[in-house]
């Protein structure tokens with residue numbers, strides 16, 4: 680086979696794969712990060728490279744439990760002084776899907792667990808509707824401590840705290856991330872898009888496929904957003920099934 684024939688064979692293979700994905704309505708993930716060069720791959724090599732630049736002890740944690748112990752007394756930003764509880768995250772330490780919110784709210788701060796209270800109950804219901812249980816997934820936030828009065832995370836707080844999320848993802852090795860809410864999506868992608876625009880595309884976060892949808896608290900304020908949220912979650916689940924099988 681000459682060089683041209685070989686090239687045509689590869690292009691034809693890629694075309695068939697894209698057609699197959701479209702037929703199944705499986706989302707095709709695009710890389711939106713200059714630092715990510717792994718396309719639709721869900722390996723954590725890009726995250727690990729980023730973590731190599733962080734000169735802190737927690738980077739050496741061998742498990743999520745060990746990481747939690749190493750960072751739970753963090754005071755790297757002022758939220759360490761105003762929190763009631765550090766909120767590490769909960770769920771399956773081998774989860775294939777990770778849900779990420781922006782920061783703990785009042786209920787989460789009080790209980791030390793993310794997505795509890797009414798919003799947490801709704802998240803559990805949404806998971807059930809796509810055939811998942813809370814115990815099967817991992818749920819966490821970008822910030823591990825509550826910003827006073829639930830204000831948006833400040834850039835310097837994200838700079839300090841985001842490496843913890845990277846380490847969590849490096850240990851979890853999920854196949855897909857679902858960001859809950861505009862702030863979480865924009866914070867992860869370093870953009871300032873509307874949620875409407877964020878939902879139009881599939882992204883990757885340091886090489887891990889990323890879907891962005893409504894925050895459950897937003898659905899509590901506007902129940903009409905439940906249907907599009909379920910569409911996004913089904914899309915993520917379909918992708919998960921496709922890459923798992």
Ligand code: SF4
Nearest residue numbers: 753756759823824840
């Ligand atoms: S928000 Fe993050 S960086 Fe700030 S004190 Fe809490 S754990 Fe540390």
